[in-house]
Amino acid sequence: MQPLRKAVFPVAGLGTRNLPATKSVPKEMLPVVDRPLIQYAVDEALAAGIEQLIFVTGRGKGSMEDYFDISYELEATMRERGKSLEVLNGTRLAPGDIAYVRQQEPLGLGHAVWCARHLVGDEPFAVLLVDELLWNPANPSISQLAETYREKGGNVISVLEVPEDHTHRYGIIDPGARHGDVTEVxxxxxxxxxxxxxxxxxxxxxxxxxxxxxxxxxxxxRGAGGEIQLTDALAKLVGQQPFHARTYRGARYDCGDKTGFVQANLALALEREDIGSDVRGFAMELLAKSAGRV
Known part of the structure; x- marks a missing residue:
């Protein structure tokens, strides 16, 4: 069994659900509290031992490359003013740790993943969809999957049980035997x-x-929506290779949706030692005022 060293981040999407903010700002750069969405996904991958990050980008996504580069002017100014650079930890990765490839056409998630094929090579790899903020700092989602991969081999995906009337929004598994959080696909x-x-x-x-x-x-x-669907390709691997789903344990925020994005900001802000108390007090005041108007 080969070790899990690489992760693919499909980040070429237009982010139309977050317009108008995403007209000029990539959705992956929208901040949750004080870090962009992409930073949370990168931190999650690094915590799982991922060594190479592969970004599948598109036009107008250059700010992500700048974000993970060294900002000489900013750092020089901060040093001159006696400010710590610790706040930039996690944004300054070693040379070669991130690779970028373009998805020239919006042909679906499966096509975006395929665009990374030459960088993935013949190794197993993780895929992280950045607008899904899966928040469990103690045991991140990819770490959970990596654990199951080491036990079972093959392919492993993260799943959650959703309401019956929401199943039409997702790729749904046909489940087999279940042992704890791990279900055969x-x-x-x-x-x-x-x-x-x-x-x-x-x-x-x-x-x-x-x-x-x-x-x-x-x-x-082509599959649903006339796009190249990742789940369609995965379905063909079922029965050919070990395939399991692991039920995710932690908080999930769909930050591609405006409601989910606001919820993520509030929830993560409340957990912060530096601002949590102030945010909680403000939120309680708003709720009290809202209740008074009902």
Whole structure:
């Protein structure tokens, strides 16, 4: 079993659900408290022992490259003023730790992952969807998947149980035997029609995959929405390789959605030692005023 060293971040999307903010700012750079979304995903990958980060980008995403570069002017000014550079930890990665490749056409998540094929090579790799902020600092989602991968091998995805009337929004697994949080995957259905989902276990944007999926994605078969769907390729690996889902334990915020984005900011702000008390007091005042108007 090869070690898990690489992670792919599909970050070429337009972020239309967050317009107008994302007209000029990549959705991955929208801040949750004081860090952009991309930083949370990168921190999660590094905590799981990932060594190489592969960003699949598109036009207008240059600010992400700048963010993880060294800002000489900023750092020089901070040093001159006697300010600590500790706040920049995590944004200054070693040369070569991040690689970038372009997805020239918006052909779907599967196509974005396929664009990283030459950088992935013949190794297993993780995939992280950045607008899914999975918050569990003690045991991040990719760390949970990496643990299951070391035990089971093959492919492992992160899932959550969603309401029946939400299954049409997700890739849903057809479950087999279950042992604790780990469920055997017998198949996938991408965004099933109402009443047809094989379960309520939905893929939530974290994967550990074998490189064989790249050949399947390269066939360019179109699925739901006329796009190249990652779940369609994964379904073909079921039965050919070990395939498991691990139920995620932790908080989840869909930051591609405006409501989820606001919720993430509030929840993470309340956990902060430096601002949590002030934010909590302000939120209670707002709630009291809102209750008074009902």
């Amino acid at each position: 017998r198949g996938f259905v991408e965004k099933p029609a109402a009443g047809t989902a094989p379960s309520r276990l939905a893929a939530i944007g974290r994967y550990v995959l074998q490189p064989d999926v790249m050949e399947l994605l390269g066939q360019g078969e």
